[in-house]
Amino acid sequence: MSKAKRLLDILLFANAKRKFTAQEIADEFNISIRTVHRYILDLSDMGLPIYAEQGRNGGYTVLTNRLLPPILFTEEEVVSIFFAFQSLRYYRDLPFDAEIHSAGHKLYSSLQSDAKTKVDKIRSYIAFWNPKRTIDTPFLKDVLEASIEGSHLHIQYESKSGTTTKHIRPLGVYAHDGLWYLPAHDFNKQKVLLYRVDRILAIVSTEKHEEIFMNLEDWFDSYEVKNPIHLHVQLSMEGVRQCKSVPSFEGLIVIKKDGSGYIDAMIDKGELGFITPLFFRLGCHAKILEPAALIENLRTHAEEILTMYRDTPNS
Known part of the structure; x- marks a missing residue:
């Protein structure tokens, strides 16, 4: 078996197991302990977030971020991903900004020179323009994660009437005209209101709830003229x-x-x-x-x- 195939198999095993010993790897793949340690170092160099614990009860632990197994893209598919990234270029804040830059760097580094030239041309010749706002939205990722997890939030919000504390259940976030918006159920007014994410000054507390609630897609689909x-x-x-x-x-x-x-x-x-x-x-x-x-x-x-x-x- 080739080394690349062996590394892929060990990567999948480690990613699924999360915590394991060198002996478990050796037994699973019928290789020596010394070879296991060498392969683990190789995987660590490739970006597997792994922590080694020394001692009698030691072993290896894969840290919080899960890695996907290698995915084979054609060059045209990679170029299309950069095309999608280009559509986000003019937003000052994005929920996963650091991860987008990291993914883009990895993909770009893997390309041949002619494909890199094509990507560079895309960046220079096409844009999905939005007004580039100078307003920060520091809680963008937090409210998105709260929406996905079904959490209730107590937030400090700045509006025309001043700063108030609101108890809300966020439905999701959407971008329009360079700004991020948050439709959320307001528990005091008992209806869904629309908030600007950049006007959230602080998240005071978070409460997780299990009840089923509408999401952003449901809210878009349920629009009706009430007055x-x-x-x-x-x-x-x-x-x-x-x-x-x-x-x-x-x-x-x-x-x-x-x-x-x-x-x-x-x-x-x-x-x-x-x-x-x-x-x-x-x-x-x-x-x-x-x-x-x-x-x-x-x-x-x-x-x-x-x-x-x-x-x-x-x-």
């Missing part, structure tokens, strides 16, 4: 173009033959605060017909800006 309001907007050709880049509008736009269009749909009243700045940015390229509350929001916003510059002298 419907009629949205009717006339769009110029430029208005259509810009609205098509907004995910929440994309499926609502009706385009006319001349390229202009309109939105005529029912939305949730709770979305008015979110869509007001979007339509304000569109200016004359979007004329709101309904609802009156949205028109009033836009008028108020415009008057606040006019007031700010009313006494500015002409240049």
